[in-house]
Amino acid sequence: MKSLPWPLPALLAWGAAWLLSLVLGRYLPALWALLLACALPVAASPWAVGWWRRALLAAGFPLALLLSDAAPVAGWVWLAPLALLLLVYPLGAWRDAPLFPTPRGALSALGAAAPLPVGARLLDAGCGLGDGLIALRQAYPEAHFEGIERSRLLQWLCAWRCPWAYVRRGDIWEADWASYALVYLFQRPESMARALAKAQTEMEDGTWLVSLEFAVPEAVPVATLKLAGDRTVWLYRIERRDIRHANSRQLAAEPTAGHRARGYFGR
Structure with missing residues (x-):
């Protein structure tokens, strides 16, 4: 089960x-x-x-x-709650998080822990009713906010609650995260390893992946923010992929000292 x-x-x-x-x-x-x-x-x-x-x-x-x-009531009436469930929570989203809102003020200290430039693009991946976007706006009032939500109904409601954000319908795993300075998630524990792998593949060096409640297994966060009720905000800074990949190629090829010098300074 x-x-x-x-x-x-x-x-x-x-x-x-x-x-x-x-x-x-x-x-x-x-x-x-x-x-x-x-x-x-x-x-x-x-x-x-x-x-x-x-x-x-x-x-x-x-x-x-x-x-x-x-x-x-008539038996067919009990199909109405199921239809509403499918409208709010489409079949394709069953492997993602349930509809749990971000608590008010949960990200208030995020701006100091993960500073961003003015106008930075922030994504709430799985924005639901928009509570995460509202919390992000409190932390970064001068940023550019975007949300993505699979449910059409929730996307409409979120866009109505957050008219200052661009909210679109889509799959968070198929969306491109490359242009964002910070991606925020309130997902499931099973989703976090996949989220970090996606961030490391697509996002720029020095950007941030932020998770409420659930940590990435076997990954060390740059910082954590403790909230009331034993909740935690986990902050992961995306590593420099070019250095990591260069080191991997260097170990695999085992070049000479001269080749190492040319490969490093010739870029």
Whole structure:
């Protein structure tokens, strides 16, 4: 279950619980059938990643039962929440972060930790409703702000909330990060190694990759900002790729001292 993109594990568990309640309802009293069906997603919840996903997986089916008993509706009406979920959270974005906003003031100290020139271009990769862009603007009031969001609905809402930013619809992994001085993410732990690899491939030397909450595995940040609630902002400065690549070529070819001198000073 941990390998499945969210929210597929929750949908599978809730669907299995619903089918189980139908089957058990033929052989057991209705109350026992519902109790056993509700126990299924609860038993499956430890396999979800993160406490909030475990809670949502465990409570989703019982909550749906309570709502349906309180206000019985036609079965097709329950497709409306699923349609809204797909509109806000398209299938292609299931491997990225859920809709969690950047807390107010979370990036207030970022300008001092990662200074940028006036007019620098900043990208909020996966901008959601725009809370990250608003926090970035507080840290860099004279920068140029851009956001990218896969969900069309969230892109519209973000553009409405942040008229001073250029917000477009797209895939953060297919977008080109080369022109940005700083890329900000509030993604998932599983996404961070990929994000740093993309930044090191596309971004210029001396630029910044900033992550709220989740660090890049086995990568040493230049700085960290501690927030309330044990949250952390991780700052990674993009290394000089030309020096790293030059050193790699030098070790692979093992040139002579004269060749090394010509190769270094001849550029």
